[in-house]
Amino acid sequence: MSSWVNGYPADGVAVHDRGLAYGDGLFETIRVVDGSPRYAERHLRRLVHGCQRLSIPCEPDLVRSELQAFARSLGDGVAKLVLTRGAGQRGYGSPDPCHPTRLLLAAPAPAYPSENADEGVALYPCTTRLAEQPLLAGLKHLNRLEQVLARAEWQDRRYAEGLMCDTSGRVIEGVFSNLFMVIDDRLTTASLARCGVAGIMRERILDIAGQQGWQVEQEDIDLGQLWHASEVFCCNSQYGIWPVRSLQSHAWPVGPMTLKLQSLIAEPDIP
Amino acid sequence: MSSWVNGYPADGVAVHDRGLAYGDGLFETIRVVDGSPRYAERHLRRLVHGCQRLSIPCEPDLVRSELQAFARSLGDGVAKLVLTRGAGQRGYGSPDPCHPTRLLLAAPAPAYPSENADEGVALYPCTTRLAEQPLLAGLKHLNRLEQVLARAEWQDRRYAEGLMCDTSGRVIEGVFSNLFMVIDDRLTTASLARCGVAGIMRERILDIAGQQGWQVEQEDIDLGQLWHASEVFCCNSQYGIWPVRSLQSHAWPVGPMTLKLQSLIAEPDIP
Missing domain, CATH: 3.30.470.10 (Aminotransferase class 4, branched-chain amino acid transferase, N-terminal domain)
Structure with missing residues (x-):
C-alpha cells in the first residue's frame, strides 16, 4: 500500500x-x-x-x-x-x-472479530512492565520497545490484548489500548502521570463522561482494585470499546456502563 | 558520507x-x-x-x-x-x-579538544532522569529519547558531557559515556541492572581492573558518594577516558587511577 x-x-x-x-x-x-x-x-x-x-x-x-x-x-x-x-x-x-x-x-482496515466488541475479550497478563518516565508519559512517541516485548509474550489468539502494569505494579493499560474500570459505580482509568499512552478514545470517553455528568477518575489503580471492578473494558481509536471478559482467573460481565459507552461513542464526536 | x-x-x-x-x-x-x-x-x-x-x-x-x-x-x-x-x-x-x-x-572522526583528556571536563547536571527498566537496561537499543532530552538541556560548550541519574536519584552515567569514580580507593561504576548503557570502554576498563587485580565495584551510587569520590572520570569507545574536573560546585583533580587507566587503555586490547 x-x-x-x-x-x-x-x-x-x-x-x-x-x-x-x-x-x-x-x-x-x-x-x-x-x-x-x-x-x-x-x-x-x-x-x-x-x-x-x-x-x-x-x-x-x-x-x-x-x-x-x-x-x-x-x-x-x-x-x-x-x-x-x-x-x-x-x-x-x-x-x-x-x-x-x-x-x-x-x-488495511483492521479485521477484528465482531465478538470482541459484543462478547468481550480475554487479556493476557504481560510480565513486561512499563518504566516510569514522567517526561515521556502520555506521549505516543516512537520509543516502543516495551510494547514490542509485551506483545511478544503471547501468540495464543484467544488473547486479544495484554494487560500492562508499571514497574511499581500499578495497572496502566493494554499493549495497544487504554483500560477503564467501573469501581464502586465510578468510571476509572489509570493516571498517566508516569507512563502510558494518552489514547484518543480514552480522551473521547473522558469527554463523554464529563458531558453526561458522570463522576470519572484518573488515578493510581492496583491489581486488587481491578479484581474488584464490576466492569472492565479496553478502548482505542481503531476498534472503539471491547469489554474485558477475563484476566487470569477473574471474569467480568459485559456491564451497563460499557454498553452505554459503546453506544455513545457511535454518535458524532465534537471536533 | x-x-x-x-x-x-x-x-x-x-x-x-x-x-x-x-x-x-x-x-x-x-x-x-x-x-x-x-x-x-x-x-x-x-x-x-x-x-x-x-x-x-x-x-x-x-x-x-x-x-x-x-x-x-x-x-x-x-x-x-x-x-x-x-x-x-x-x-x-x-x-x-x-x-x-x-x-x-x-x-567523520570526532574532533574533541585534547584538553578534555588532559585537563578534564565539566559535567552538566541534567534534570532528565533515566527510567528504570530492567528488561532494557545495559542495551544500546534505539529507544533513546531520554538521551535526546538530556542532551537538549545545555548548549554551553563549557560542558563536554552531562550527568544522568535514574528516577530514584542514583548516579548512573553520562549522556553518551559511562562514569567511574574512585571511592575509598576502590574503582567504582554504577550498576546497570535497572537502566544505562553497558559501554564498550566501561567493559574494557572493568577487564583491565581485573587483570591488574584491582578491587572494582558495580553498585548503586548516590550523589553523596559522588561528591566524596577522590577521582571521577567518564569514558566511551570514541574518546577513551576524560577526567571529570567539575560538577556544580564540586571539583576533582586528575587523579592517579585516571592517569594509569588512560595509559593502560592505550595498550592493545584482548580480542
Missing part, C-alpha cells in the same frame, strides 16, 4: 533520520473511512502537544492538509502518521536548523 | 522498518582507524547479546564481514552499525519471518 514522505509518494526514509536513530518522533494511527480521517482533530491536537513536549517543530496546517489528501486517496483503511525530528548527524544534540520528517503510511 | 543497507550502498530505509516505527533495534558506534574497526569484537559481542535479549535474529559473521569491508572503504572515521528487526506491517507483533535490517553509516 502507498506511503508518502513529506507530502510526496516515497517508500524510503533517509538513513540519518532521527526517527530511526533514536525513536526521536511521534506517531498517530488514524482510521480512515470513506476518504475521511476519523477523529482527525483529536489526533492532530495530540501530535501538536507531543511536539511541544519534545520540542519538535510542527506545522499542523500542513500535516492536516497532507493527512486529508492521503485519506482521500486511501478511501478506507488506516493512515499511520509519523513525525520525526528529521535527519541529523551523529550525536544526540538536535540538528539546527531542524527539518522534521512527515510520513504517511497506508494499511 | 557513505552508507550501506544490507551490505549495499544506499541512503534510504524502508518506511515500514521497525527501527523507525518503534526503535526496535540496536546500534554500535565504532571508531575506525586505518581501515580497521576498533574494539570490533567487543562491539559485535554486545550486539549479539542485545539481539538475544530482544529476540532479533543476528548473523554475526555477516555483520562482521560487512563492518570490516565498510571500515576499509571508510579509512578513518566512525562507523555506526544499526541492526533493526526489519520491515513489518502495522502492530507491535514481530514479523514472521523476520528479516533484520543492517545499516552502516559513516561519519
Whole structure:
C-alpha cells in the first residue's frame, strides 16, 4: 500500500533520520473511512502537544492538509502518521536548523472479530512492565520497545490484548489500548502521570463522561482494585470499546456502563 | 558520507522498518582507524547479546564481514552499525519471518579538544532522569529519547558531557559515556541492572581492573558518594577516558587511577 514522505509518494526514509536513530518522533494511527480521517482533530491536537513536549517543530496546517489528501486517496483503511525530528548527524544534540520528517503510511482496515466488541475479550497478563518516565508519559512517541516485548509474550489468539502494569505494579493499560474500570459505580482509568499512552478514545470517553455528568477518575489503580471492578473494558481509536471478559482467573460481565459507552461513542464526536 | 543497507550502498530505509516505527533495534558506534574497526569484537559481542535479549535474529559473521569491508572503504572515521528487526506491517507483533535490517553509516572522526583528556571536563547536571527498566537496561537499543532530552538541556560548550541519574536519584552515567569514580580507593561504576548503557570502554576498563587485580565495584551510587569520590572520570569507545574536573560546585583533580587507566587503555586490547 502507498506511503508518502513529506507530502510526496516515497517508500524510503533517509538513513540519518532521527526517527530511526533514536525513536526521536511521534506517531498517530488514524482510521480512515470513506476518504475521511476519523477523529482527525483529536489526533492532530495530540501530535501538536507531543511536539511541544519534545520540542519538535510542527506545522499542523500542513500535516492536516497532507493527512486529508492521503485519506482521500486511501478511501478506507488506516493512515499511520509519523513525525520525526528529521535527519541529523551523529550525536544526540538536535540538528539546527531542524527539518522534521512527515510520513504517511497506508494499511488495511483492521479485521477484528465482531465478538470482541459484543462478547468481550480475554487479556493476557504481560510480565513486561512499563518504566516510569514522567517526561515521556502520555506521549505516543516512537520509543516502543516495551510494547514490542509485551506483545511478544503471547501468540495464543484467544488473547486479544495484554494487560500492562508499571514497574511499581500499578495497572496502566493494554499493549495497544487504554483500560477503564467501573469501581464502586465510578468510571476509572489509570493516571498517566508516569507512563502510558494518552489514547484518543480514552480522551473521547473522558469527554463523554464529563458531558453526561458522570463522576470519572484518573488515578493510581492496583491489581486488587481491578479484581474488584464490576466492569472492565479496553478502548482505542481503531476498534472503539471491547469489554474485558477475563484476566487470569477473574471474569467480568459485559456491564451497563460499557454498553452505554459503546453506544455513545457511535454518535458524532465534537471536533 | 557513505552508507550501506544490507551490505549495499544506499541512503534510504524502508518506511515500514521497525527501527523507525518503534526503535526496535540496536546500534554500535565504532571508531575506525586505518581501515580497521576498533574494539570490533567487543562491539559485535554486545550486539549479539542485545539481539538475544530482544529476540532479533543476528548473523554475526555477516555483520562482521560487512563492518570490516565498510571500515576499509571508510579509512578513518566512525562507523555506526544499526541492526533493526526489519520491515513489518502495522502492530507491535514481530514479523514472521523476520528479516533484520543492517545499516552502516559513516561519519567523520570526532574532533574533541585534547584538553578534555588532559585537563578534564565539566559535567552538566541534567534534570532528565533515566527510567528504570530492567528488561532494557545495559542495551544500546534505539529507544533513546531520554538521551535526546538530556542532551537538549545545555548548549554551553563549557560542558563536554552531562550527568544522568535514574528516577530514584542514583548516579548512573553520562549522556553518551559511562562514569567511574574512585571511592575509598576502590574503582567504582554504577550498576546497570535497572537502566544505562553497558559501554564498550566501561567493559574494557572493568577487564583491565581485573587483570591488574584491582578491587572494582558495580553498585548503586548516590550523589553523596559522588561528591566524596577522590577521582571521577567518564569514558566511551570514541574518546577513551576524560577526567571529570567539575560538577556544580564540586571539583576533582586528575587523579592517579585516571592517569594509569588512560595509559593502560592505550595498550592493545584482548580480542
